[in-house]
Amino acid sequence: MIEKVLIRIFELIAQGQILSISDRDCLRRDLLDSYDRFQVLGFKCLRNLDADEIDVIVQQRSQLLRRVYPEISQSLSVHNIQLEPSDVIFPLLWYYWLPLAQRLANQQQQMGRSLIQGLLGGQGTGKTTLGIVLSVLLPHLGKTFLRISLDDLYKTHANRQKLRERRPYLIWRGPPSTHDINLGIQVLQQLRDRPDSPQPIAIPRFDKSLHNGSGDRTEPEISYGADIVLFEGWFVGMHPLPISAFRNFIPPILSEEDREFALECNAYLYDYLPMWDYLDSLIVLVPEDYNYSLQWRIEAERKLFNSRKTGMSDDEVTQFVKYFWKALHPELFFPRMIASEDRLLGAPIGKNLSSDRSLVNLIVEISRSHLPVRIYAKN
Numbered sequence: 001m002i003e004k005v006l007i008r009i010f011e012l013i014a015q016g017q018i019l020s021i022s023d024r025d026c027l028r029r030d031l032l033d034s035y036d037r038f039q040v041l042g043f044k045c046l047r048n049l050d051a052d053e054i055d056v057i058v059q060q061r062s063q064l065l066r067r068v069y070p071e072i073s074q075s076l077s078v079h080n081i082q083l084e085p086s087d088v089i090f091p092l093l094w095y096y097w098l099p100l101a102q103r104l105a106n107q108q109q110q111m112g113r114s115l116i117q118g119l120l121g122g123q124g125t126g127k128t129t130l131g132i133v134l135s136v137l138l139p140h141l142g143k144t145f146l147r148i149s150l151d152d153l154y155k156t157h158a159n160r161q162k163l164r165e166r167r168p169y170l171i172w173r174g175p176p177s178t179h180d181i182n183l184g185i186q187v188l189q190q191l192r193d194r195p196d197s198p199q200p201i202a203i204p205r206f207d208k209s210l211h212n213g214s215g216d217r218t219e220p221e222i223s224y225g226a227d228i229v230l231f232e233g234w235f236v237g238m239h240p241l242p243i244s245a246f247r248n249f250i251p252p253i254l255s256e257e258d259r260e261f262a263l264e265c266n267a268y269l270y271d272y273l274p275m276w277d278y279l280d281s282l283i284v285l286v287p288e289d290y291n292y293s294l295q296w297r298i299e300a301e302r303k304l305f306n307s308r309k310t311g312m313s314d315d316e317v318t319q320f321v322k323y324f325w326k327a328l329h330p331e332l333f334f335p336r337m338i339a340s341e342d343r344l345l346g347a348p349i350g351k352n353l354s355s356d357r358s359l360v361n362l363i364v365e366i367s368r369s370h371l372p373v374r375i376y377a378k379n
Helices: 003-015 019-032 051-077 086-111 127-139 159-167 182-191 256-276 292-310 314-327 330-338
Strands: 114-120 145-149 200-203 222-223 228-233 281-287 360-368 372-378
Touching: 003 019, 003 086, 019 051, 019 159, 051 086, 051 127, 086 114, 086 127, 086 228, 086 372, 114 127, 114 182, 114 360, 127 145, 127 228, 182 200, 182 228, 256 314, 281 330, 292 314, 330 360
Parallel strands: 114 228, 114 281, 145 228, 281 360
Antiparallel strands: 200 222, 360 372
16 A cells, blocks of 8 residues: 555645655655566666656656646546545556656657557456556657557458358457458558658447447548557457467366367467567556456446446356457466566567567556556566
8 A cells, every 4th residue: 555645745746736855755765665566667777876867757757747637537537437536546647657658758759650559458457547548648748649449450240240150159259360450450550650741541440339239340530640559459469379388278268169269269369460560569467366357347247237227147247258268368378478587678669579479568467456566577
């Protein structure tokens, strides 16, 4: 739990108050003390910085917090995302959102072209919230922002119906093979290589409510590109595993039929690799326990039922979540994606960072309460 004195200081900053010398000293000490859990994104090791350099970091982050806090609060409220009280939203801003936005802005500035930032995360890990927050923060850093979801690349309803006729076990949209990869490559290429005089780009959008919840494409959004493009989804950037990884059964993969489905989904990941090549880097939001995603989805559906008298039962949610665990099991894929020596950010931009060609360079561990408990870099 963040100390109350720090929350008081964050509140003073948001109110535009001038901090006392002792308050500034407190922020400096905390910046160093929190390093092991929340690596300061985009900066070299704090232990190598002198006092003046640390003061600059504190000052810059304080100024940004003061400017964006009212707008962030309003935007989250509009999207019905509740992150109050202040001992929740201020730490998220100070340790996570603000330094991440600064890092992305600095990275794009170094590249001199549009940055395609991948974001992988499952149910309840905060993909949507992070996208909303970055859409507010990055303009304050002089950067335009665009968000695209893997969901926006679903094949049309008609094409998915034909796909299901051939493969009836595709009960729900979402597993590998249900997306229009060529469309994704085309859009990402246009966004990455936009000329000095940008031309309009049709950004695909998907409406999940159409066809009784089966969903279909809607009119595309016209964009002229952006400095920073966030491409998010539940398996964005995920690479296929060797077949040997599926040798043993792991719940809910408990039958040969389940294993065949898992192997097929794994094989279809190869088709996505050309699209992942357009990612400059990848952030992975990983729960401390992957079972949290089932608990989170049950809670979300119960809230939906209480407010609208509609939603899935607990058994239906369990069947739904386990279906996707069978497709790409988190216990198989996540350890291989995030396992490496923890180091500081600073690898060459756009460079593949591991033997499996994964672009993972930032990992955010998410607690049962949906909040980050550790943020670290993988180089």
